Amino acid sequence: MVRVRMADVAARAGVSTATVSMVLNGVNSTRISPQTQQRVREAAEAVGYKPNSVARSLRTQQTRMVGLISDTIASTPFAGRMLAGANDVAREQGHLVVLVDTERDAEAERQALHALNGQQVDAVIYACMWHRVVEVPPGLPEDAVLLDCAPAGGGRAAVVPDERAGGRVAVRELVAAGHRRIAFLDAEERFELVASRLRYEGYLEVLAEAGIEPDPALHVRAEPVAGGGRDAARRLLDLPERPTAMFCFNDRMAMGAYAAAHHCGLSVPRDLSIVGYDDQQLVAAELDPPLTTIALPHYEMGRWAMEVALGLRQADPEVPHLMPCPLIRRASVSPPPTQFGD
Amino acid sequence: MVRVRMADVAARAGVSTATVSMVLNGVNSTRISPQTQQRVREAAEAVGYKPNSVARSLRTQQTRMVGLISDTIASTPFAGRMLAGANDVAREQGHLVVLVDTERDAEAERQALHALNGQQVDAVIYACMWHRVVEVPPGLPEDAVLLDCAPAGGGRAAVVPDERAGGRVAVRELVAAGHRRIAFLDAEERFELVASRLRYEGYLEVLAEAGIEPDPALHVRAEPVAGGGRDAARRLLDLPERPTAMFCFNDRMAMGAYAAAHHCGLSVPRDLSIVGYDDQQLVAAELDPPLTTIALPHYEMGRWAMEVALGLRQADPEVPHLMPCPLIRRASVSPPPTQFGD
């Protein structure tokens, strides 16, 4: 199948390629008579002309491609939502996404940047799959947009989830249900999760605004997986004055908390209310009862980043844009059990 | 930052661009004197020359880009592994992946094909996120590779998981542990899952080879999610002569089976052995006890597809390549409880 070129269209319509180009791109269209325009369009249709973007790109210095460098597309189910958001905006704008997965390898990053630079992509997005503070790799274009990470030195457009607000929303949901002894099942510090500190801050803020004295015994840490959540929750439930609600760092820990509650013969949410974080479909929605949780706005962040990258939206390079994390209300929160003496 | 062109290197080295091109590409290198080669390389280094792939592509008719059309990158955690596999091979070969997500929309598919064709990608991969039989979209290049789907009419290179063998491996694991009453918790037919029939066939094959008469009462269907698995498992456990083992269509159903077992006061695997399918990290590894399951070879299929796309490997266009599904042995299988009369 031999490709048809603009010259073929021109020949068939009996005009020059310049005319074809103008007509097909709608440039200077007042200067071309309607009849000729018609003729050109028919010819293009007839020969099945498809413009060659490579040639166009060489001339216009625009490729309509955006490079998306990510550290790991593989190991998290979140990746997809971010890609989907970015991808949707790109498509709406007639752009294509070139994806490179570097697996956090500096050398791979350098190569990727090279390749993307060589391909003359119009913009670059640098995405992390966990909310992190990153050392911006050398060679990353000035106007690159950071997605789900903040630049260590500042000075770049970036978007991250508003974890602190998310923490507040989660704990407010529990306070509003009447809880006063609310535990926070946190991730261990060694994981260096930015989200951990921020969600904890949100937790403290709401306790303060509700006039609840934070009890240090209710802030426990564990590995942020189901097993860790189970152990941490068990410790909490062994407390003399045990919590009536738990805010968990993530849904997997919440899953563990469910198991611990079962083990202690407690029912969720009647005896224990639980709120998670992340809204992982496979966990949150499938638990019994379905888990009330805070969603990470991956799709929206992906959109935002692409919109900034394509110049559809302005960004303040000094401070990362905070994307709200919505509460997903399901069935794991209810008022605390009534006790004598209350 | 103004781009340096080959002409700049040529000027600095005091040679023509032809020489620079030959040296830098190692073409005809015997014909260029070592001194000149050295000079050119130094000049390129000094001015920080980076080749412009767009210009090169225009000339060579090769873009070193591969288009990857997928129906949904968003809604499944598997997507990432497939992309990662494809991406790794692409990188090893110095190629870039252009990703387009069409969300199964025919119009979007048409557009994507247009765009990729316009960008002159060297190859195209058409990926599904569930094992499916697909109607190949019109305009898909003859030599496109299908990933995790088989073409309705045949005649295309394709790779899919070997579900039947996977089913066999799963059930053999149970037979080997000594089970004879083995249930299959299947997905309902309305979901039209290719995998459903194939895994069932594998199940039947192993029963036959073990001389076990299949009991229709042990083949139950439900929605392939945790809730469906729970209900189906409960029905099975209410049977007068209940199964000692369950092979579940997927890990989510297995998760429900765990819940049902708990509910009936049975312990996994002491009273009931369970094998899942999919090896979804968030489910299988985090259950208590961890779930023995069959993994889908997404990474390997991604690699395979890209290798075929880049001509590194030959494929038979008549029959899809079957990728083996490995058994992931964890802790949900043990010998059946001993019964009187055995």
Place this chain on the structure above:
DNA sequence: AACCTCAAGTTAATCGATTAAACAAACTGG
């Protein structure tokens, strides 16, 4: 008649490489 304006195109340069063909200088062999 001389001059200007306008409409409707066309010509040719350009984007930044690759590569076949041409060329100049040095060398080789009879």
Place this chain on the structure above:
DNA sequence: CCAGTTTGTTTAATCGATTAACTTGAGGTT
């Protein structure tokens, strides 16, 4: 000493578009 080969490099065409600058002829003005 001259034809022929080898060596090392350059010239120029090419890939397929875009676009500034130019052309051509018709119509209008004075």
